[in-house]
Amino acid sequence: MAFGLSDRVKNIAPSPTLSIDTKTKAMIAEGIDxxxxxxxxxxxGTPEVACAAGKAAIDQQFTKYTAVPGIVELRKKIAEQLATKRLSYTADDILVSSGAKHSLYNAFMALCNPGDEVILPAPYWVSYPEMIRLAEGVPVILPTDESTGFxxxxxxxxxxxxxxxxxxxxNSPSNPTGAVYTPEELQALAEVVRKHDFYVIxxxxxxxxxxGVEQISIASLGEDIQKRTIVINGFSKSYSMTGWRVGYLAADRAIVKAMTSFQSHTTANPASISQKAAAAALDHKDDTMVPEFRWRRDYVLERLRAMPHVSCETPTGAFYVFPNCSxxxxxxxxxxxxxxxxxxxALLLEKANISLVPxxxxxxxxxxxISYATSRENLAKAMDRLEAFLREVQ
Ligand SMILES: Cc1ncc(COP(=O)(O)O)c(C=O)c1O
Incomplete structure (x- = not known):
């Protein structure tokens, strides 16, 4: 007999972003502003067309298992969306999963044998190293800083x-830095990938x-590099659909087939209702979110640059800024x-009541x-508090 948790789960570090969020919510529940x-x-909000399609799916009893990689209607539309990024995929090259997080996990599980190395540029999104370790891969961290724009x-x-x-x-645009690789930079990295023949996620x-910049996929730089690349995307950020849990990957068909088989034994299809909502979301054209995020980014940067002890690069994507507080x-x-x-x-949270992630x-x-995915009013208040805090640091 042997009791106790597996080494696999015992070794997982808790998500630092989620633990800050939990602490913040507890303080808010106590009435602290x-x-x-x-x-x-x-x-x-989630686009109205997506919400309507989700409701219609329920009303029409579209509530049963679907094909494991997702309904054809959705995969076809995803392929069309990818074509706008000069990526040539068909519905059969796409696997829809329960969020991009799930897609990433599928990718690591399908590609890594024990001891395989995954090159991971830092700063990195918190879940990557843990997912790589869960797949028994070894994260090889490449540090970057402001000197190369992260x-x-x-x-x-x-x-x-x-x-x-x-x-x-x-990861371009990056969480947490907002950095976006230029086509030339990706081309130069693709040369190294081709030369040594490994995969890109x-x-x-x-x-x-x-x-104000163009985001391109490294996979669009040639058939050979597309074959080696697993493109990950989803609906959480661009369509404000975090809770619906729909993400996807596009890759060489043989890889997709293997991952579909893996998914068939773990989670099977993503929620049928969410798939219908995601398919409808792809018809939605929004022209308010990007200008609003851009305004907020510029506002936060302007404020930060007038504060002592901190400096900040100009991020060109996502909804984060990543100032230096050394x-x-x-x-x-x-x-x-x-x-x-x-x-x-910790001091900012406790003394200035601003929650952000170290x-x-x-x-x-x-x-x-700093995530600027919050109202202008909140950002103004937060920047006032941060400035007052920093002016007292000595
Ligand atoms: C870089 C990055 N990849 C993937 C995800 C996961 O998104 P999803 O909600 O689709 O699982 C996130 C969410 O924070 C992210 O920041």
Missing amino acids: VINLSVGEPDF KITPAQLEAAVTAKTKVLLL SDEIYDQLVY GTFGKSYQGHAINNCDDFA GSGFGSPNNFR
Whole structure:
């Protein structure tokens, strides 16, 4: 007899973004006026057409199992959407899952053998290292900072390649930095991928949220690179559908077939109702979200740049800014020492009632993440509080 949890789950680190969120919600429940800048979801509603399609699905009893990789109607529409990004896929090259998180997990499980190395640029989204480890892969972290706009260089990638390299993870636009790779930068990285022949998992979930730059997929740079790439995307961010849980991947058909088989034994199809809503969402054209996010980004940057002890790059995508707070390290606020970004975020929450995520969870201990997916009014209040806090740091 042997009791106890598996090593697999015992070794998982809790999500730092979710734990900050939990603490924040507890403070709010106590009646404390906390401004939450830690959330990773748009503060916009799900498009009406998607809601209507979801309701119609229920009314029409579209409430049973569907095909494991998703209904053909949805996969066809996704293929059409990908074609607008110069990506050539058919419905058979697409696997719809219960959120992009699920798609990513499927991808790592399908590609990694124990000990396979996954090159992971930092700052990274918190779930990547844990998912890689769950798939028994080894995350090989490539640190980046403001000096390269939080992007890896081809030389850095080349130097990280070993005989065990299996996958390069790219996330453009990035959570948490908002950095977007240019076509030229992707081309240079693609050369290294071709030369050493490994896979790319390209998480493009923020692809529609870009400000004055073009987002392209590395997979669009040629048939050979498309064959090696698993494109990840979903409906959570671009269509404000976080709770509906619909994400997808597009890849070489043989890989999709293997992953579909894997999904058939784990979760089977994503929710039938959500699939109908997602298919309808693809007909929705929104021209308010991007300008509004852009306005907020510019506002936050302008405010931050007038504050002492912090500096901030200009992100060109997603809805995050990722300022550097290392100028506060070794200083204190009202007698409380700030030695790292965790102290900084904890003090901000406790003393200034602003909730944001320290960079440590993203593999970037000099920074912190602000999500500007909240109202202009909240942002103004939060920036006033942050400025007052920083002016007292000495
Ligand atoms: C970079 C990145 N990829 C994937 C996801 C997962 O999105 P979904 O809600 O589709 O699972 C997120 C959500 O925060 C994200 O930031």
